Structure formats: C-alpha cells, structure tokens
Amino acid sequence: MRRVLLLILLLLAVAPTAAWGQSVTAALGQVAAKIEQVPAIRSKNVAVGDFPLTTGLMSEMGTFVADQLDAALTGRASAAGFKVVTRSHLCQVIRENKLWVDDRFDPELHKKLGRFAQADFVLAGRVTGLGRQLALTVRLVDSETGQQVWADALTVPLDEGLRALLERQLTGDGCGGQVQVAAAPAPAPARPGAADAVGPARPGAPPAEEQLRVRIWTDRKSYRIGDMIRIGLRVNRDAYVTLVNIGTSGEVAIIYPNRFHPSHFVRGGQDVMVPPPESGFTLTVQGPAGFDQVRAIATAEPISLHASDFGGRPGATFRSLDRIQTRDLSVSIKSARDQVAPSKWAEDVIAVEVNR
Helix, strand or coil, X not given: CHHHHHHHHXXXXXXXXXXXXXXXXXXXXXXXXXXXXXXXXXXXXXXECCCCCCCCCEEHHHHHHHHHHHHHXXXXXXXXXXXXXXXXXXXXXXXXXXXXXXXXXXXXXXXXXXXXXXXXXXXXEEEEEECCEEXXXXXXXXXXXXCEEEEEEEEEEXXXXXXXXXXXXXXXXXXXXCCEECCCXXXXXXXXXXXXXXXXXXXXXXXXXXXXXXXXXXXXXXXXXXXXXXXXXXXXXXXXXXXXXXXXXXXXXXXXXXXXXXXXXXXXXXXXXXXXXXXXXXXXXXXXXXXXXXXXXXXXXXXXXXXXXXXXCCCCCCEEECHHHHHHHHHHHHHHHHHCCHHHEEEEEEEEEEEC
C-alpha cells in the first residue's frame, strides 16, 4: 500500500513538469504535417536550423523547439518522400565550420549549412514571448537560392515551464553539449573596512549615473499585410537611438534615423513616432505573414552603427541593408556594446504580428 501511495505521489509531482512542453510539441507536429505537403521538398534533404530569440541570442526554448521539430519531421520523412539532415549532424557542421557570427545573425547561413551539410532546404525561425503567449515563426528556405518557399506563424500558451526555458539564455552554438547557461556574475565579496563604499554617498560626491532605458511600441497589437503602422520610442534620458527592422521576408532596414529624422538624437522623456504625424508619408506592413522584429539600440554617447545615406536611392525614406551590410551591422553592434559602459547602453526588442 505504501509503495502504491508513493508511486501516486511521484506521478503527481512529475505530471505538471511533463505537461508543460505538450502544447509546443503538438503545435510543431501540426507544423511538420504542413511541411510534408510542400511539393518542393520531395526527394530532397531538409535540415532544422536555429530558433533564436528576437535579440538574436539563443535560449533553451530555441533548442527545445529545434529538437522537437527535428523529431516530428523525422517521423514523417520516409512516408512523405524526403530526408532529414539530423540535428546532431547539423551541429557538428556548425562547430567544425564556425558558421555563427556576432549576434548570431548571418544572412548567408542557409547557404553555408546547405553546402556543408548537403541540405537542400533549411528550416529556421524565431521564438518570442508575447505576454502569456509564445510566438513561433518557421521558415523553409531553399539553401541554394535563399528563396523562402514556405512560412508559418503560430502561438501557444506560455506557462511557467515554457517561460523558464525562454528566459534561460545560452552561450555557445545553441546545439547542446558544451553550451552554458548565461548568468550574471556573482558580486565580489566586500573587503574588510570597505563599508563606506556601499554606504550613503559622502557629501559632495557626484550622484550615481541613472541606467539608460529605451522602450518601443506599435500603435496596434497586430496587423494585416498592407496596413499602415506607426512605431513609437522613448528614452528615460538624452540618448542616441537606432531602430532596426527585420521583416518577415528577412529584409533588414534601419527605420530610425531616416530621411525625416536625419539625427538619431532623442530627448529624454520625449515620445518619437515613426513616421511622425506631420511627415506626410506612411509605413506599410509588408508580407509574408509572420512576426516582424523591431530592435532599438540606445547609447548615451553618439556612436555610429550605420551609414549616413539611405541606400543610395534618391528620395528613399529608410536605409535598406544588403546581406553584407547586415552582417557588418551585427558586428558593429557587438563591438560597440563591448566598449560602452552598461549604464550608457540600452536595448528593447518587440515582435509585430503580421497576418494575411
């Protein structure tokens, strides 16, 4: 009797933990069912790539999504007439060829993976926490041409178990093995007699510098292709702000500064809208369906992360970046962030839902 009672208690303790991933697993099973209907993958090799956060960093959630999608596709591959390049092989290719770049955004990744892993198509996407929901975007890309041949966007309830995976960021290649959970450094132990260093400020001492913060938002929660959109930004103190948009198509553009806001200086406490009401131009949501990402980078000192022109096109409002420029921008962001005091650097990222 005791053994039966103990077994029941163990099952009750384990059941909630096992249940948290079922919603994602079920959703990815539906995604796999859609992918097997794509005619282009017949007799081809498909690889499951990375699912980073909107910041470009990896989390345990991204690894979980990639592994679950890999398993779901593997179970369907034989009957559907395609082959799956296993995650273990893909991770080996990533490590041997060092395919990742700073900020984990490499526009040429699908081609490199295809060439080194013999994958005709690469599946990749993003994971985003949206309040009580987890947003997933999945894209199927032809590794030879870079053309997106299929895409889907879905949301699942974000319970505590999933939120924990989402919040645990990883360093390394995101493939498991030697990756480590990124954690804040432990505070240094106080030195004997150093109490004054953490006590009240001495008379005449300069006040501690306020941490720079930036916030961005949109005028609506979701949009349809062709809708007009406005993006707002605010900093808590004077700063220099850059807004980078990664569209659902993968195209990257700097939307602030722009031709109507040639300076990226923003006064603290002031709301800035893109586009501004008096500008006379509109910002239109482009396809395909999915989640646009808008990333704000604010610095207390003027740091140039981008060229001053707007793509070399007369009258262009925003600066569109090609693949080389996008890679250079990621490297510039990483390099600048490493040289700036933490209190003088701030970021915010939002995901904008785009529907058909």
